[in-house]
Amino acid sequence: xxxxxxxxxxxxxxxxxxxxxxxxxxxxxxxxxxxxxxxxxxxxxxxxxxxxxxxxxxxxxxxxxxxxxxxxxxxxxxxxxxxxxxxxxxxxxxxxxxxxxxxxxxxxxxxxxxxxxxxxxxxxxxxxxxxxxxxxxxxxxxxxxxxxxxxxxxxxxxxxxxxxxxxxxxxxxxxxxxxxxxxxxxxxxxxxxxxxxxxxxxxxxxxxxxxxxxxxxxxxxxxxxxxxxxxxxxxxxxxxxxxxxxxxxxxxxxxxxxxxxxxxxxxxxxxxxxxxxxxxxxxxxxxxxxxxxxxxxxxxxxxxxxxxxxxxxxxxxxxxxxxxxxxx
Ligand code: ADP
Ligand code: MG
Numbered sequence: 662x663x664x665x666x667x668x669x670x671x672x673x674x675x676x677x678x679x680x681x682x683x684x685x686x687x688x689x690x691x692x693x694x695x696x697x698x699x700x701x702x703x704x705x706x707x708x709x710x711x712x713x714x715x716x717x718x719x720x721x722x723x724x725x726x727x728x729x730x731x732x733x734x735x736x737x738x739x740x741x742x743x744x745x746x747x748x749x750x751x752x753x754x755x756x757x758x759x760x761x762x763x764x765x766x767x768x769x770x771x772x773x774x775x776x777x778x779x780x781x782x783x784x785x786x787x788x789x790x791x792x793x794x795x796x797x798x799x800x801x802x803x804x805x806x807x808x809x810x811x812x813x814x815x816x817x818x819x820x821x822x823x824x825x826x827x828x829x830x831x832x833x834x835x836x837x838x839x840x841x842x843x844x845x846x847x848x849x850x851x852x853x854x855x856x857x858x859x860x861x862x863x864x865x866x867x868x869x870x871x872x873x874x875x876x877x878x879x880x881x882x883x884x885x886x887x888x889x890x891x892x893x894x895x896x897x898x899x900x901x902x903x904x905x906x907x908x909x910x911x912x913x914x915x916x917x918x919x920x921x922x923x924x925x926x927x928x929x930x931x932x933x934x935x936x937x938x939x940x941x942x943x944x945x946x947x948x949x950x951x952x953x954x955x956x957x958x959x960x961x962x963x964x965x966x967x968x969x970x971x972x973x974x975x976x977x978x979x980x981x982x983x984x985x986x987x988x989x
Contacts, residue, residue, distance in 0.1 A: 662904065663718040663852070664699070664978055665897035667890060667954075668692055669909040670724045672971060673759060680727040685759075689766040692908075695974045696721065697770035700778055700857065702975060717978070718852050720900055721763060724889045725755040725863035726803070733804040733832070737815065745818075748803070748834060749866050749882030756784050756862040763859050780857040786843045786880065787865025787887055787895070793837035801836040801886055835885035839865060839892045843880070845899040852900060864892030894954035898961050905958040905966040906977050907951045912970050914952060914984040916942050928985040931959040955986040964988075 672692040675684035700717055729751045736745035746754075760782025767780050789796070799821050806829035807815075812822040815832070822830045842848070848860045864887030871881040890907055897905040913925035916937065929937070934956050943949045948968075955966030969976075969983025976982030 662978075663720070663900065663902045664904050664906060665720045665722070665893060665900065665902040666696065666699075666906045666908060666974070667893035668721060668723040668971075669889075669907070670726050671910040672908060673723055673725075673762075674727050678727065680731060685728075685762055686766070689759075689762045690770070692971055693763060693766035693770045695971045696767060696857070697774050697776065699974055699978060700771065701774045701776050716855070718855075719857045720848065720852055720896065720902065721857065721859045722861045722889065722893045722896060723759055723763070723859070723863070725752065725759060728755040728759065729863065729886075730804045737807075737811075740814075747882065748884040748886065749868070752863045752866045752886070753784055756782070756866070759862055760784075760859045767857060778855065778857055780859065781851050782859040783844055783847050783851070785845075785848070785861040785865050786868045786882075787839045787861065787892060788841040788843055788880075789837035789867045789869055789883065789885070789887065790840060791869040791871070793835070795837040796835040796883065796885055799833040799835045799885075801834050802831045803834055803886060804832050806831050835883070836888060837867060837883075837885055839867075839887045839895045842892075842896050842899050843868070845896065848896070849900050861892050861896045862889075863887070864889040865896075888950045888954075890950040890954035891957070894957040894966075897958050897963060902958075903964045904978055904980075905955065905963055906974065906983075907955060907966065907968045908971050908974060908977075909948075909951065909968065910970055912973055912983060914943060914948055914968050918942065918944070918948070926984045928980075928987060930989045931956050931986050932989050934986050952986075955984075959986050959988055 674680045732751040764780045812830040822832050825831045848858050851858045867883045867885045867887050868880040873879045916924045938952050943952045951968050958966045966986040967977040967983045973982040
């Protein structure tokens with residue numbers, strides 16, 4: 662059984678959203694404890710029959726919103742001393758740092774369980790289309806709010822900032838569709854060799870195909886962010902995972918969220934889930950992309966997708982907890 666586990670922001674920051682190094686290490690320790698349990702525990706009662714000698718393969722991916730936000734602040738504050746780095750570099754840097762933090766935490770959690778499973782992190786580029794409408798019309802807010810005066814030099818630098826009223830100004834960037842995980846072959850090779858692999862963090866480093874001045878094909882990073890959950894669905898399909906688990910800070914996707922008639926959603930077919938999404942049950946910047954990712958994976962051949970929190974991860978993989986999206 663092969664599992665793609667997408668870790669939300671809360672798995673990498675403290676509950677109040679702080680992302681100091683100690684907060685990130687503490688959160689990673691909790692998350693990797695759950696992953697190590699999954700790697701070393703027999704399937705839960707009520708689970709699908711799985712071959713007991715068939716080890717669970719786990720591929721991990723993660724969000725990077727708070728971490729990229731911190732890097733952007735450093736860019737802004739230090740711009741007069743060291744040149745700001747582009748957003749695709751920030752994505753690469755967070756993949757490296759979070760990969761390292763997750764590997765440290767996972768190695769420790771596995772050692773405590775007497776497991777000799779090894780892990781690796783792969784800096785992962787994801788191809789997007791140069792003419793993706795999500796690139797030309799930036800809508801995804803990143804980084805912190807600034808005053809109009811603070812935003813002005815950045816706008817002069819070519820960045821796009823929007824007036825968000827009372828809170829101030831916020832940078833917006835493009836959010837293109839992930840088309841192809843360019844480093845998937847490396848991920849797959851490592852997984853096949855028994856490694857637990859951290860890959861495609863922050864949805865992948867967005868790159869487009871371009872030609873250089875001699876007409877040769879090259880890859881060029883773009884200043885955009887790919888949705889982490891949509892990137893996770895594509896990675897899950899590319900590495901032929903059986904199950905996609907989207908781990909966030911709530912145990913279920915909820916119908917009529919935030920109303921007195923709120924109702925947690927259990928098992929649901931993919932076409933019913935699409936109807937519920939079209940009816941507006943899932944907020945576009947948060948639960949919406951998780952539901953979209955869950956549906957894409959199942960529509961394109963995945964066994965099931967589960968949206969839940971880390972506490973339920975073992976049952977989620979077995980399909981007995983969380984919001985479970987299954988084929989029609
Ligand atoms: P992550 O950081 O794990 O990617 P997000 O904060 O983006 O998570 O999304 C999870 C959040 O989505 C929940 O904490 C909740 O506030 C919000 N949300 C919006 N709509 C729903 C819904 N219908 N059901 C459950 N949670 C929802
Ligand atoms: Mg969150």
